Amino acid sequence: MTLEERIQEDIKAALRGKEKTRLDTLRSLYAQVKDERIKLRPKRELTDEDVVRVIMSAVKKRKEAIELYRQGGRQDLVEKEQAELDVLQKYLPEQLSEQEVEKIVDEIIQQVGAASIKDLGKVMGPAMARLKGKADGKMVQSLVRERLTKLSS
Template sequence: MGLKERLSEDLKNAMKSGDKIRLEVVRMLQTMLRRREIERKGEGKELTEEDEIQVIKSEIKKRKEAIELFEKGGRVDLAEKERKELEILNEYLPEQMSEEEIREIVGRIIQETGAVGQKDFGKVMGLAMKELKGKADGSLVQKIVKEKLGM
């Protein structure tokens, strides 16, 4: 089942169960995906799974930033709502790789490229993100690459 079908099914279930937060998140996600699909058609391209993941990650990033701002402003109630939305959005991402699996892949890339030090950071990071796209959080990959390159 594709993401669109899953969202339609989840929308129906959220309506039946009265889960307002899930209903809001699913509707918002459907809207954002439609917008992205229209953009892609304007470019003469179809919406890919990678595009879908990109939309979800963008929404996740917005929620993380909002949580941080609400907590700084002392609005715990709003931060909690954003956390619930964040949990729901994470359900739509593909299974994320463990830190150990990411370390193995980054280690292999460093060996294959013969990377040493800060000057090779961009090359290693580029190859790692190409291989781990959608399967790992970019900030975690960056942290591991810096660690392995001794930065």
């Protein structure tokens, strides 16, 4: 069963279970997945990797919204976005811990031979290729910056 099919099945289950938040979130996600499929249609079929990318985009939007609502003192909206975020994260592959990401970043820095912050681009390319879908891009970037800053000082 593809990820897209799993989302469709879960929409049906949420309908039967009358789970409004889950249903609304999954319907919104499915609409985004459908848009992605239409966008890719002439070139190729939609893969699970494409669906994961759509989900990660939706997760990122929810996290940003949560932060903005917190700053604005809107706890009701924070809770709503957090509930949607919890639903979405169930469809993402297992995320690596910060320690695992640090280990991979250190390996890549050694492989590339990076010596200073000027080599950020050389490290970020391979790092994101290897960690795509497994770690948050902002966390990877901050770890790479931190490591390269230590190397140059």
